[in-house]
Amino acid sequence: MAPGLPAALLAVAATFACTAEVTLVPANQESESESDSTPGDTTGNDTTIVQRATFTVTAQVAAADAGIATQLGWTGGVIAGASVRAPRGSQDLVGTTDSLGRVTFTEVVPGLRRVSILRVLTDAERALLAPEDADLTAFGGGGDVVVGPPLTEVALPASATRRGSLVISEMFPTTWLGNSHYYFGTYVELYNNADTTIFLDGKLFGLGPFFFTDGLQNGLPCSLTQQWQADPDGLWTPKLYRLPGSGQQYPLGPGQAAVLATDAIDHSVVDPRWPDLSSARFEFISYADVDNPASANITPVGTPAFDDLLGHGPWFTGDMWFIAESMDIATLPTVQPPNYRVPIPRIPRATILDVVTFMNVPSFYERYGLVLCPIPVSPVFDAGPAFWYEAGPFMSFRRKPLGSVLLRSGSTANDFEIVGAPTPGGIP
Numbered sequence: 001m002a003p004g005l006p007a008a009l010l011a012v013a014a015t016f017a018c019t020a021e022v023t024l025v026p027a028n029q030e031s032e033s034e035s036d037s038t039p040g041d042t043t044g045n046d047t048t049i050v051q052r053a054t055f056t057v058t059a060q061v062a063a064a065d066a067g068i069a070t071q072l073g074w075t076g077g078v079i080a081g082a083s084v085r086a087p088r089g090s091q092d093l094v095g096t097t098d099s100l101g102r103v104t105f106t107e108v109v110p111g112l113r114r115v116s117i118l119r120v121l122t123d124a125e126r127a128l129l130a131p132e133d134a135d136l137t138a139f140g141g142g143g144d145v146v147v148g149p150p151l152t153e154v155a156l157p158a159s160a161t162r163r164g165s166l167v168i169s170e171m172f173p174t175t176w177l178g179n180s181h182y183y184f185g186t187y188v189e190l191y192n193n194a195d196t197t198i199f200l201d202g203k204l205f206g207l208g209p210f211f212f213t214d215g216l217q218n219g220l221p222c223s224l225t226q227q228w229q230a231d232p233d234g235l236w237t238p239k240l241y242r243l244p245g246s247g248q249q250y251p252l253g254p255g256q257a258a259v260l261a262t263d264a265i266d267h268s269v270v271d272p273r274w275p276d277l278s279s280a281r282f283e284f285i286s287y288a289d290v291d292n293p294a295s296a297n298i299t300p301v302g303t304p305a306f307d308d309l310l311g312h313g314p315w316f317t318g319d320m321w322f323i324a325e326s327m328d329i330a331t332l333p334t335v336q337p338p339n340y341r342v343p344i345p346r347i348p349r350a351t352i353l354d355v356v357t358f359m360n361v362p363s364f365y366e367r368y369g370l371v372l373c374p375i376p377v378s379p380v381f382d383a384g385p386a387f388w389y390e391a392g393p394f395m396s397f398r399r400k401p402l403g404s405v406l407l408r409s410g411s412t413a414n415d416f417e418i419v420g421a422p423t424p425g426g427i428p
Contacts, residue, residue, distance in 0.1 A: 051149040055108040057084050059101045059117045062159040068133060072125050079139055079158055082119035108147055116142040116384040117158045118414040135162045137402055140409025141383055161409045165194040166323055167354040169257060169406055172422040173316045175393040183315040185267035185274045187424055188260045192252045193405050200252055201245025206237040208320030212359060213370040219339045222373035230375040234346040235322055238305035243282060244296045255404055259424045262315045264295035273394045275422045284313025301329055305340045318358035320377055325351040356412045357385035384411030396422040
């Protein structure tokens with residue numbers, strides 16, 4: 001089912017047939033044809049040729065991290081050996097920067113591209129860092145670029161990223177059971193990426209703003225909703241849940257994972273490819289659930305703006321999800337957008353521990369007459385939101401390992417990979 005589609009489109013979306021092949025690509029990938037003829041010609045007689053471009057990207061160290069670059073022995077303010085990716089439609093540009101921090105692509109189809117930059121630090125490089133910077137793992141960044149012929153050159157910043165503490169390490173979304181979706185075997189996995197114990201008591205798990213499209217999705221135009229979707233000061237959440245515990249009841253040691261299941265039961269009895277979640281540490285509880293007493297219950301906070309239609313708590317189809325520190329929701333600013341039945345709170349930026357953003361490709365939305373808004377989320381939360389393409393059955397999205405820690409560059413598209421089967425509770 002398409003993330004964020006209105007209820008009127010749910011039945012339509014449920015008929016969408018998934019394929020076995022899955023490709024994860026950064027957000028803002030275009031869906032139009034990449035042919036060399038002028039778009040819109042249906043006669044086959046248009047001989048106009050679309051001019052291709054040469055596109056050069058220079059990966060630069062963000063100004064705030066110049067001191068870290070000096071520790072690493074990097075000179076000139078550029079990043080050598082960085083992976084650069086810039087997809088558009090069927091043309092996915094992938095390359096590595098040279099000693100000058102540059103990578104050049106030729107015969108590039110013009111248009112908007114979201115460029116992502118990732119440079120993972122080696123063990124030898126990390127050994128050069130001061131003790132207070134020992135938790136740095138990578139440089140990540142990029143930006144949106146309109147590529148035009150004959151030549152487009154840009155310099156884009158990448159910032160030093162720390163491994164963080166509590167991160168979302170895996171998401172297993174809904175998949176197909178015969179000709180229908182099976183919603184209840186989905187889960188999100190949390191991972192302690194730090195070197196000390198984290199207590200999960202009271203942590204907040206929520207759905208980020210999903211004003212992804214103009215018009216039908218929420219009945220609201222992007223010109224109105226971008227103020228909430230792209231807000232750099234926090235995430236406006238229509239659905240929020242609190243993990244149980246009042247202090248130190250639910251410890252999570254370094255390198256350990258905890259599964260948050262939609263339903264903590266053995267789903268392999270439905271299909272052997274579905275996971276056994278009967279030992280999940282936590283489960284979401286709602287009015288139509290069977291309560292597994294061995295799994296601690298996660299409960300909604302306040303009155304969600306959108307009801308739990310199936311009575312099992314949230315199921316995961318993508319969208320934007322986050323994990324945040326415990327706080328008193330009553331103290332937060334709220335807003336009630338048109339067509340929302342209750343006000344929604346804004347979770348402050350300083351309390352947010354991790355954010356992931358998964359969406360369907362633009363062509364999926366377009367078949368329902370939906371147009372994606374320009375900014376899916378402020379880059380301070382996710383510099384590279386990712387689309388999945390025709391997400392196939394039993395595929396899972398898992399954060400990439402870096403030894404005993406997981407990659408956290410601030411970009412979903414850079415940080416996650418697709419695996420062929422769910423791995424609940426797995427660790428690198």
